[in-house]
Amino acid sequence: MPELPEVETTKRGLAPHLEGRRVKLCEIRQHSLRWPVDADFADKIQGARIQHLDRRAKYLLMQTDKGMAIWHLGMSGSLRIVGGSEPPQKHDHIDWLLDSGQRLRFHDPRRFGALLWITDDIASHELIAHLGPEPLSDDFHGDHLYLASRGRKAPVKSFIMDGRIVVGVGNIYASEALFMAGIRPSTPAGKISRPRYQRLAEAIKTVLASAIEQGGTTLRDFVGGDGKPGYFAQQLNAYGRAGQPCPRCPGTIREQIIGQRNTFFCPRCQR
DNA sequence: CCCGATTCCTGTAGGC
DNA sequence: TGCCTACAGGAATCGG
Numbered sequence: 001m002p003e004l005p006e007v008e009t010t011k012r013g014l015a016p017h018l019e020g021r022r023v024k025l026c027e028i029r030q031h032s033l034r035w036p037v038d039a040d041f042a043d044k045i046q047g048a049r050i051q052h053l054d055r056r057a058k059y060l061l062m063q064t065d066k067g068m069a070i071w072h073l074g075m076s077g078s079l080r081i082v083g084g085s086e087p088p089q090k091h092d093h094i095d096w097l098l099d100s101g102q103r104l105r106f107h108d109p110r111r112f113g114a115l116l117w118i119t120d121d122i123a124s125h126e127l128i129a130h131l132g133p134e135p136l137s138d139d140f141h142g143d144h145l146y147l148a149s150r151g152r153k154a155p156v157k158s159f160i161m162d163g164r165i166v167v168g169v170g171n172i173y174a175s176e177a178l179f180m181a182g183i184r185p186s187t188p189a190g191k192i193s194r195p196r197y198q199r200l201a202e203a204i205k206t207v208l209a210s211a212i213e214q215g216g217t218t219l220r221d222f223v224g225g226d227g228k229p230g231y232f233a234q235q236l237n238a239y240g241r242a243g244q245p246c247p248r249c250p251g252t253i254r255e256q257i258i259g260q261r262n263t264f265f266c267p268r269c270q271r
Numbered sequence: 272c273c274c275g276a277t278t279c280c281t282g283t284a285g286g287c
Numbered sequence: 288t289g290c291c292t293a294c295a296g297g298a299a300t301c302g303g
Contacts (some may be wrong), residue, residue: 002297034279034298058297075296076281091281110280112297127299154274163298171296260276261296 002073004135004168004208007058009215010079014104015053017081018062022049022099030093034074034114037094044117045069045096056122057131057167067119070127074112080105132166135204140166142198149189149197156192157185158259160204169204172239173211175264177203179238184270185263186256238264 002010026042038044048064055061060071060079071079084101094106094115106113118125133139148165149156157178160169169177178185180203183196192200237247241264242255251268 072297074280074298108280109282110296112280152273158274161297259274262294 002058002075002077003170003173003211004058005211005215007055007060007073008212010073011053011055011060014079014081017100017102018050018098018104019052020050022047023064023096024099025097027095027097028093029088030111033093033108033111034072035116037115038117041115041117056128057134057163059128061122067117068122070114070116070118070122070125071106072114074108074110074114076110077106077108077113080107130164132162132164135166135168135208140201140205142194142201145197145201146192146194149192152189154189155186155258156183156189156200157261157263159189160200161259161261166204168208171261171263172236173204173207175239176236177207179265179270180207182270184267185258185265238266240264 023045024047026045028037028042031037031039044067045064048066050062050064052063053061054063058072060073062069062071071077073079082103082105084097084103086103086105088095088105089107091109092105092107093111096104098104106115116127122128133144145160145165149159152159154162157174159165160177161171161174175185177200181196181200183192183200238253241253244253245251246253246266246269249266249269251266253264254267256263256265
């Protein structure tokens with residue numbers, strides 16, 4: 001499941017193959033994604049030169065000289081570089097044929113992903129305009145969480161997964177960050193103190209940064225072939241470990257549904 | 272405005 | 288062994 005670290009890993013892996021290249025042809029075999037891909041997308045991007053790859057939240061941005069392509073990997077999407085004559089497999093929905101002879105290939109079994117084309121300012125785009133700060137930037141810190149949470153009754157886990165508060169914290173890393181910070185996921189966001197939010201902000205940064213590092217270890221393989229994210233191999237302390245001993249106290253990890261999402265925590269050391 | 276519930280989709284895991 | 292169902296997950300959107 002692509003969380004922020006995998007999108008960042010994808011961006012870093014693709015950039016050397018895409019930046020400076022021209023899109024000779026775009027093949028769309030499946031238009032029905034999260035939102036329908038524009039009927040004229042292929043025409044719009046044809047002949048465009050890809051200038052720069054960027055990331056905002058979990059959106060992968062590809063700036064060209066004709067407009068900007070915005071990818072979202074949803075929860076099962078992946079982008080990789082394949083050889084120019086490699087035939088598409090099941091769920092390989094979109095190819096961009098590059099002037100290098102290679103193809104950029106989008107694969108997405110569950111079709112929660114998206115591909116958009118915009119020609120106006122990205123910052124004013126509806127999907128981007130209301131997003132919170134990047135978790136790894138200096139704009140994101142404990143005070144931001146503290147101030148934004150006053151008066152909020154939603155569980156802190158839902159709060160940190162709200163992209164208007166901070167982007168890029170998915171279900172897995174929300175549990176992990178709250179575990180690291182020793183905060184119970186069900187606590188109403190408005191009841192958490194300033195110092196505890198400082199710990200939480202640090203935990204979010206630490207967890208995401210280490211996941212990006214882990215993704216980075218498979219960067220070489222990524223381009224070569226299987227596109228499998230490496231960070232799943234990383235040690236998860238709470239997520240998916242219901243019934244197992246807590247890694248840092250004598251407690252036992254418990255599972256609870258919060259905001260319609262599975263949530264894992266230690267009832268003994270997360271208060 | 273705030274927050275919980277619902278929705279899109281299909282591979283995988285678990286139950287019988 | 289094979290069928291069937293439940294579940295997973297990001298995030299927009301709906302309903303209260």
